[in-house]
Amino acid sequence: MWTVFKLQWIRLFKQPTLLITFLGMTLVFVYFMAGAQGEQTITVPTFSETLSQEEQSDWLDRLNEEETFEFIESDYETVYEDIRMNERAFALGLEEDRYQFLIGREDMEISTLIQYVNQIYSEEQRLEQVRQDFGTENIDVSNYIQVETTGRTEAASSNEIYRMAVVVGMSLYFSVYSILYLMTNLVEEKQTGTWQRLIFSPLTKTRIYTGQLLHYMLAGILQIFLALLILHYLVGIEFGTNYMEMSVLIICFVFAIVSLGMLLMGLVGSPQQLQVVIPIVATSMAMLGGAFWPLEVVSNQILLFLAELMPIKYGIQGMMGAVLQDRSLSQLLEPIGALVLMGIIFMGIGINLMERVSENQSI
Amino acid sequence: MLETKDLTKRFKSKTAVNQLNLYLEKGESVGLLGPNGAGKSTTISMIATLLPPSSGKVRFNNEDAWKNPQGLRQVLGVVPQEIALYEELSAYENMKFFGKVYGLKGKQLESRIEEVLELIGLTERKKDAVKTYSGGMKRRINIGVTLLHEPEILIMDEPTVGIDPQSRNYILDMIRELNRSRGITVLYTSHYMEEVEKLCDRVYIMDHGEIIASGTNDELKSILSNEETIHITVQTHSLSFEEKLSQLPAVTQASEEEQGYKVIASKGENLLEDIFELSRQTQTKITGVSLQTPSLEDVFLHLTGRTLRD
Ligand SMILES: Nc1ncnc2c1ncn2[C@@H]1O[C@H](COP(=O)(O)OP(=O)(O)OP(=O)(O)O)[C@@H](O)[C@H]1O
Ligand SMILES: [Mg+2]
Numbered sequence: 001m002w003t004v005f006k007l008q009w010i011r012l013f014k015q016p017t018l019l020i021t022f023l024g025m026t027l028v029f030v031y032f033m034a035g036a037q038g039e040q041t042i043t044v045p046t047f048s049e050t051l052s053q054e055e056q057s058d059w060l061d062r063l064n065e066e067e068t069f070e071f072i073e074s075d076y077e078t079v080y081e082d083i084r085m086n087e088r089a090f091a092l093g094l095e096e097d098r099y100q101f102l103i104g105r106e107d108m109e110i111s112t113l114i115q116y117v118n119q120i121y122s123e124e125q126r127l128e129q130v131r132q133d134f135g136t137e138n139i140d141v142s143n144y145i146q147v148e149t150t151g152r153t154e155a156a157s158s159n160e161i162y163r164m165a166v167v168v169g170m171s172l173y174f175s176v177y178s179i180l181y182l183m184t185n186l187v188e189e190k191q192t193g194t195w196q197r198l199i200f201s202p203l204t205k206t207r208i209y210t211g212q213l214l215h216y217m218l219a220g221i222l223q224i225f226l227a228l229l230i231l232h233y234l235v236g237i238e239f240g241t242n243y244m245e246m247s248v249l250i251i252c253f254v255f256a257i258v259s260l261g262m263l264l265m266g267l268v269g270s271p272q273q274l275q276v277v278i279p280i281v282a283t284s285m286a287m288l289g290g291a292f293w294p295l296e297v298v299s300n301q302i303l304l305f306l307a308e309l310m311p312i313k314y315g316i317q318g319m320m321g322a323v324l325q326d327r328s329l330s331q332l333l334e335p336i337g338a339l340v341l342m343g344i345i346f347m348g349i350g351i352n353l354m355e356r357v358s359e360n361q362s363i
Numbered sequence: 364m365l366e367t368k369d370l371t372k373r374f375k376s377k378t379a380v381n382q383l384n385l386y387l388e389k390g391e392s393v394g395l396l397g398p399n400g401a402g403k404s405t406t407i408s409m410i411a412t413l414l415p416p417s418s419g420k421v422r423f424n425n426e427d428a429w430k431n432p433q434g435l436r437q438v439l440g441v442v443p444q445e446i447a448l449y450e451e452l453s454a455y456e457n458m459k460f461f462g463k464v465y466g467l468k469g470k471q472l473e474s475r476i477e478e479v480l481e482l483i484g485l486t487e488r489k490k491d492a493v494k495t496y497s498g499g500m501k502r503r504i505n506i507g508v509t510l511l512h513e514p515e516i517l518i519m520d521e522p523t524v525g526i527d528p529q530s531r532n533y534i535l536d537m538i539r540e541l542n543r544s545r546g547i548t549v550l551y552t553s554h555y556m557e558e559v560e561k562l563c564d565r566v567y568i569m570d571h572g573e574i575i576a577s578g579t580n581d582e583l584k585s586i587l588s589n590e591e592t593i594h595i596t597v598q599t600h601s602l603s604f605e606e607k608l609s610q611l612p613a614v615t616q617a618s619e620e621e622q623g624y625k626v627i628a629s630k631g632e633n634l635l636e637d638i639f640e641l642s643r644q645t646q647t648k649i650t651g652v653s654l655q656t657p658s659l660e661d662v663f664l665h666l667t668g669r670t671l672r673d
Contacts, residue, residue, distance in 0.1 A: 003460065003463045003464055004464075007449075007460050010452070010456065011449060011451065011452065014451055014452070015451060192445065192446070192447055192448070192450075193443045193445050193446075193447025194447050194448065194449060196408075196413055196441075196443060196447060197441070197443065197447050197461065197508070198464060199412075199413050200411050200412075200413060200436060200439065200441045201436060201461070201464045201465055202433050202436045202437050202464075202465065202466065203464055204433075359414070359415055360374055360414075361413075361414065362404050362405050362407075362408035362413065362414045363404055363407065363408050363411075363413065363441070363443040363444055363445070363447070363520055
């Protein structure tokens with residue numbers, strides 16, 4: 001079994017192009033779909049009708065302490081015109097003790113922006129309250145008084161959710177490609193006859209299969225880990241600290257996909273046909289399962305039902321839960337269970353189909 | 364030591380092998396001769412416990428080989444008809460892998476690899492990827508990989524298909540050597556009767572999934588003992604000549620050849636005279652006549668009315 005396992009690695013290292021290509025694709029797609037947007041800070045023009053120039057710029061300093069948004073100074077006429085011409089989606093009006101938004105069109109970021117501005121305002125107002133109560137101007141009250149605010153990190157912004165969905169979705173999607181393409185080898189070996197050579201040998205079928213399948217699983221896991229590691233260290237994407245949960249999910253997901261692979265190899269007899277079938281299966285699964293767009297935007301009941309049958313849906317759902325919502329293993333039982341169950345069912349049917357085919361396979 | 368009993372394989376509607384009985388004694392070299400699609404590969408696959416038979420048995424040392432295949436597999440070496448190797452890996456890497464699969468390891472494995480590489484004459488190319496080999500070299504390493512675990516029984520499926528005469532002789536000599544001096548039992552499949560005639564003590568002739576004749580070379584040829592083969596060379600082929608030829612009472616088979624006709628006929632009749640008479644009637648000019656001792660090819664022709672390769 002380990003001999004078979006090791007051999008497949010030797011072969012993979014001789015021809016690593018496939019894995020590297022799909023790893024590269026993951027990075028490229030993440031970069032174009034999420035990276036560019038994530039890097040950008042969103043510019044928010046501000047205006048004021050009552051505040052002095054100085055007061056307005058004080059507010060701007062305070063608002064610009066965090067980096068997600070960049071607040072710039074402008075005036076009412078300009079932003080009004082910009083919004084009317086649809087060049088800007090929104091603008092923020094700053095006043096002494098209140099704020100207002102001019103909103104031209106709906107934008108993903110508005111709710112986050114409102115939440116953020118609201119938080120800063122209430123913080124400032126409370127500090128102001130305290131200053132007045134103590135009647136002093138020079139003490140930095142924030143040193144003494146902890147102001148309770150909801151941190152931004154806890155409730156993930158829609159931008160963050162989108163970004164993580166792309167990262168997870170693409171990493172899983174391209175690992176599906178790699179795994180399924182690598183598994184074509186099973187069918188190829190039956191064609192070239194190396195599989196038959198192994199059957200002639202004293203190795204049992206179970207061991208041959210186990211060695212092979214372990215290899216595909218590990219190769220898939222390796223690819224996902226590499227993708228996430230590179231995205232973390234090079235692009236700076238944060239995955240939190242739920243390493244155990246993430247690992248369990250990745251392993252279960254890869255198991256489900258390897259099983260799906262067995263099913264495909266059992267259904268589709270020739271490597272040539274597989275070359276066509278694999279992209280179709282991988283892509284439609286990714287579309288239905290929500291790797292390309294969030295399932296929230298889907299309303300068709302049939303599509304939503306189909307999504308339930310896609311392993312990638314549970315992979316994404318579970319990973320997002322572990323990374324963004326800080327869920328623990330016990331809270332992730334649903335996606336994990338679904339993946340394992342699918343894996344077992346696919347594997348059972350797949351092996352049976354494969355063996356039925358090989359009943360007619362001579363040398 | 365190895366035998367089949369009414370071995371049968373049906374693929375959906377097609378019966379590829381039908382009620383086949385054959386046996387191998389220790390140290391024997393046995394040929395399985397048959398044209399394309401006769402069922403040779405299917406038979407071998409069932410004997411080698413790869414392909415489950417539809418019915419019938421394979422017995423190894425009087426035990427059902429399909430009940431407990433491991434015993435047979437350990438002493439069996441099968442050379443597949445196609446090159447069954449990881450072609451992107453080197454000869455050495457392939458041998459190392461398949462050696463390990465048979466439980467060889469360490470020094471023993473290394474020395475076996477060296478020995479076999481020497482035997483198949485590939486020591487110098489052992490580090491090159493198999494896909495860079497010539498056809499003959501691929502055939503040799505395809506056999507070599509099977510020899511690593513020193514099988515007691517060697518089953519070969521057309522191991523010389525599609526290669527030059529030189530490589531072919533090399534391989535044939537090698538197999539004979541393995542059989543004669545190391546006592547390896549050989550089951551050799553081919554549709555080249557010369558190979559089988561040269562290499563094998565005993566021959567089974569197979570057609571349409573059944574064995575139609577078996578025995579030693581001489582026994583098989585004695586099927587033709589009261590027949591003779593006559594080659595007639597003519598200046599130009601003539602249909603009416605061929606037709607009349609096959610209608611002669613003594614003739615069992617008349618077929619066209621490159622230079623003329625090949626006739627199988629009963630011995631002792633006044634055949635030559637009849638032939639010359641026919642040539643006068645049909646105005647076919649005969650330029651030569653020769654008598655030939657029968658070959659296995661003729662036996663096959665006699666039994667089936669077809670040549671081994673068409
Ligand atoms: N998997 C299969 N499904 C259906 N028919 C098959 C299958 N394998 C073989 N056959 C048929 O069984 C018959 C015997 O095939 P087999 O490969 O055993 O012949 P062979 O004697 O080895 O021929 P060759 O000299 O060409 O190798 C052929 O008619 C073939 O078409
Ligand atoms: Mg064959």
